[in-house]
Amino acid sequence: MQRPFPPACSPGPAGGGVRILMPGDVACEPRGMRLETLLGSCVAIVLTDPRRTVGAMCHIVHRRPAAQCDDNPGASAEGAFSMLYASIRGHGLNPLMCEAWVYGGGNMFPTLIDGPHVGELNGEWVLDRLAYDGVRVIGTDLGGATYRRLAWTIGPGLPEIEAVSA
Numbered sequence: 001m002q003r004p005f006p007p008a009c010s011p012g013p014a015g016g017g018v019r020i021l022m023p024g025d026v027a028c029e030p031r032g033m034r035l036e037t038l039l040g041s042c043v044a045i046v047l048t049d050p051r052r053t054v055g056a057m058c059h060i061v062h063r064r065p066a067a068q069c070d071d072n073p074g075a076s077a078e079g080a081f082s083m084l085y086a087s088i089r090g091h092g093l094n095p096l097m098c099e100a101w102v103y104g105g106g107n108m109f110p111t112l113i114d115g116p117h118v119g120e121l122n123g124e125w126v127l128d129r130l131a132y133d134g135v136r137v138i139g140t141d142l143g144g145a146t147y148r149r150l151a152w153t154i155g156p157g158l159p160e161i162e163a164v165s166a
Contacts, residue, residue, distance in 0.1 A: 016153070021059045024075035028056035028087030029154055036151040038164070039104035041119030043077075043126050043142070044150055046101040046159050047084060047135070054091045055154035058084045062118070063125035077125055100135050101159050102126055103150050105142040119143070 016032030023042055027035055035057040037044055048055040061075040085095040105123030107113060123142040130137055141148065141161050152159035 021057055023059050023061045024080070026056070026058040026080060026083040026087060028054065028084075028091060030054055030091075031155045032153070034151060034153045036149070039148045039150060040106050040108045041104070041117065041122060043102060043104040043119070043122045045080075045084060045126060045130075046103070046150075046152055047088060047095060047098045048100075048154065049088075049093050049098055052155055054088065054093060055152060056084050056087050057150075057152070060122060060126065063122045077122070077129065081129060096134055098135060099138045100130055101139040102130070102137060103141050103148055103159070103161055106147065107143070107145050108147075110145040 016029070016034060018034045018036060019027045019029060021027055021035060021037040021044070025037075029035065031053050033055070035046070035055065037057065037059045039059070043060045044057055045060070046055065046057050058080040060077050060080045063077045088095040088098060102123065105119040105126075107117045107119050109117070120143060123140075127137065127140070139158070144163070147164040149162040149164055150159060
């Protein structure tokens with residue numbers, strides 16, 4: 001069962017709306033809409049065509065499918081990629097010709113985990129997959145021990161990333 005997207009809840013800077021992504025959500029919107037999410041060990045991909053007329057974002061929880069039956073296919077990396085690429089294709093664009101930013105992958109328990117942690121592994125998996133697909137990554141902000149607040153108003157500007165203390 002696929003969860004519905006949250007409704008556009010307020011006007012965005014360019015007269016569009018704002019869509020807040022929760023873990024496992026995928027959204028694809030036209031220029032002017034604002035996409036926002038909060039990340040810890042999860043990883044978000046922002047994908048856009050080079051002219052930035054359409055933008056998509058996904059909020060990946062795990063690089064592998066959950067051990068139990070998960071009713072949200074966007075929570076796993078493979079499911080999120082499928083949904084992300086399908087949403088871009090739905091706007092008549094080839095996702096492999098798009099550009100990407102990748103954010104998140106933090107270590108939310110740095111005093112408990114020394115070595116590879118779930119956020120690091122999530123980030124590596126996403127970057128490897130984008131490289132395999134030939135999608136150009138134009139920016140990243142991965143790792144560390146903070147939450148990240150990510151927002152992007154689809155258009156010529158860059159995504160905004162803010163570190164938030166745990």
